[in-house]
Amino acid sequence: VPETLFLCGNLIDRFLSARVVSLAKLQLVGITCLFVAAKVEEIVAPSVAHFLYCANSSYTYLRQPECYVLKTLDWNLSYPSPMHFLRRISKADEYDVKARTIVKYFLEIQCLEWRLLAAPPSLIAAAAIWLARLILGQDKWTPNLAHYSSYAESTIIPTANLKKIICNGNIIGSGNDRRKGV
Known part of the structure; x- marks a missing residue:
């Protein structure tokens, strides 16, 4: 499940923040954190043999x-x-199923971007929803969305810009022109 991926990334990040790891042991750290995350999040976690196989x-x-x-x-x-x-x-x-599908894509690719490590998960999700709605032509950030996300549109735009850069290298501007070219 996607939660396994996000938990694994978080475990790796927190572990590497606490310990210095040699390059030779980095794969072991990744596989171990994935194993722990799968045990927490998955209904039926893969066996140890599967993880060892992934590590060649x-x-x-x-x-x-x-x-x-x-x-x-x-x-x-x-x-x-x-x-x-x-x-x-x-x-x-x-x-909205279409929006959620696009959002899940944005959430997964953000795992590869070091500049988003410090962003709170709530902001990451809100920016992904904002971009997905923009792509689908639903460009209004409603008061209801602001309430449930806890973010005003102006707070989301910098993180959304970074997500967009990750996807295609373009920056969304400010005001009405930020909706062009997405």
Whole structure:
């Protein structure tokens, strides 16, 4: 599920913020964090063998690295992912399936952008909804959307600009011209 991806990214980020890891062990950290995230979020988590296979059988164990990651994070696995906020904002958007599909794309590609690491997940979700609505020609940020997202349109635009840069290198302007060329 998408929550697994977001939790995994968060675990990796928090772990690497706490520990220095050699390049040789970076893949092990990633696989271990994905394994932990899958155990938390998935109904039926893949087996250890699947994760070891993804690592080209470079490792034969995950129990020790899993314990090390969990101890480093002080067993704190909670993370409000952008998907949680998307569900809330979608109430104001009447659960538009097309918009949600585009939003999920924006949420996934933002995982590759280091400049969005510091942005709160709620802002990431709101900016993704804003861009998706813009693409679908629903360019009005309603008071209802502002209420459910907790963000005014002017607050969302800088993050949306960054998401747009990630997608195609263009920057959305300000005012009415920001809707051109999307």
